[in-house]
Amino acid sequence: MTTENDIRAFMQENRMPVTDGDSFMADLVRQIDILPVPAAFDKAEELKRKEELDAVLRFFMSLRKRSVKKAVMAAVMVVIASLAAAVLVGIIPDSFFAGVMEYISMPLVAFRYLLTGFISLGMAAFAGKSLVSVYRQSW
Amino acid sequence: MTKEQFIHQVAQSQESLRRFLLVLCAGDGFRADDIAQEALLKAYMSFGRFEGRAKFSTWLFRIAYNCFYDSQKKSGKMETEPLPENRNAAPDGCHGAARDVAYVDMTEAADKRYEYQQLYLAIDALSGPEKVVTLLFYMEEKSIKEIEQITDMPSGTVRSHLSRARAHLREHLSSGKI
Numbered sequence: 257m258t259t260e261n262d263i264r265a266f267m268q269e270n271r272m273p274v275t276d277g278d279s280f281m282a283d284l285v286r287q288i289d290i291l292p293v294p295a296a297f298d299k300a301e302e303l304k305r306k307e308e309l310d311a312v313l314r315f316f317m318s319l320r321k322r323s324v325k326k327a328v329m330a331a332v333m334v335v336i337a338s339l340a341a342a343v344l345v346g347i348i349p350d351s352f353f354a355g356v357m358e359y360i361s362m363p364l365v366a367f368r369y370l371l372t373g374f375i376s377l378g379m380a381a382f383a384g385k386s387l388v389s390v391y392r393q394s395w
Numbered sequence: 396m397t398k399e400q401f402i403h404q405v406a407q408s409q410e411s412l413r414r415f416l417l418v419l420c421a422g423d424g425f426r427a428d429d430i431a432q433e434a435l436l437k438a439y440m441s442f443g444r445f446e447g448r449a450k451f452s453t454w455l456f457r458i459a460y461n462c463f464y465d466s467q468k469k470s471g472k473m474e475t476e477p478l479p480e481n482r483n484a485a486p487d488g489c490h491g492a493a494r495d496v497a498y499v500d501m502t503e504a505a506d507k508r509y510e511y512q513q514l515y516l517a518i519d520a521l522s523g524p525e526k527v528v529t530l531l532f533y534m535e536e537k538s539i540k541e542i543e544q545i546t547d548m549p550s551g552t553v554r555s556h557l558s559r560a561r562a563h564l565r566e567h568l569s570s571g572k573i
Binding site for chain 1: 397401405410418422514565
């Protein structure tokens with residue numbers, strides 16, 4: 257009784273060998289090269305380029321997100337520092353401020369005024385820069 | 396897919412495709428390769444229509460199958476054709492081959508047909524669609540779904556052709572005609 261496997265074995269045994277695959281392909285490629293490139297293949301190249309551009313854009317977007325995070329962190333630090341300063345002003349007794357005024361009014365007044373002024377300006381500039389960068393990033 | 400990827404995929408499928416056409420063309424390698432070239436060039440030019448729902452090789456087989464039947468209709472030739480009386484004449488579809496080479500190739504086709512006579516005896520009695528389904532299923536090991544996509548026959552029709560072909564092949568193998 258001939259089975260399915262017998263049929264399959266018979267067909268496989270009588271599988272004709274196909275030779276000259278290389279010359280067939282060489283001939284085919286020669287003919288393909290003469291023909292104009294179909295639009296479907298141009299689209300493949302276009303899609304490839306678009307994917308590469310999208311990858312570059314994604315990279316720059318990720319850089320921008322990191323910068324925004326940094327700016328927000330800086331602004332938060334400034335707010336915390338300001339709050340801490342306000343708390344300290346509330347805690348520290350008036351006698352301390354009296355002492356500070358006395359210090360400023362001592363000899364080398366100008367130098368001390370300049371030093372105090374620079375420190376204040378530096379802190380204000382840092383706070384201002386952080387706030388401006390946050391504002392710019394959000395736009 | 397790029398043009399280079401297309402050519403690479405075709406290189407992987409060409410042997411199976413050409414063998415399928417070779418048996419359909421009863422061992423006539425010239426005709427089989429002509430049809431294969433025509434089918435692959437058509438596939439190249441109409442690549443935009445390949446939607447990717449079927450395998451790429453299945454799509455190529457479908458085009459080759461249609462090209463084979465178109466060539467049958469145009470030439471009105473039977474699948475088994477005798478050698479021409481004037482053996483010095485170049486065979487049809489022989490583009491630019493020398494007469495001597497063409498003559499040698501014709502006799503090689505005849506030799507091939509004799510060498511695989513067992514196969515031809517087995518499948519010659521099958522109808523066209525039965526032969527195609529048998530070759531695709533047993534020789535090229537395509538699934539029923541792939542054969543449906545290649546031949547555009549419904550599943551039931553493919554299975555009934557296969558069933559009839561099996562019965563015929565069983566009878567041939569059992570009776571020792573092979």
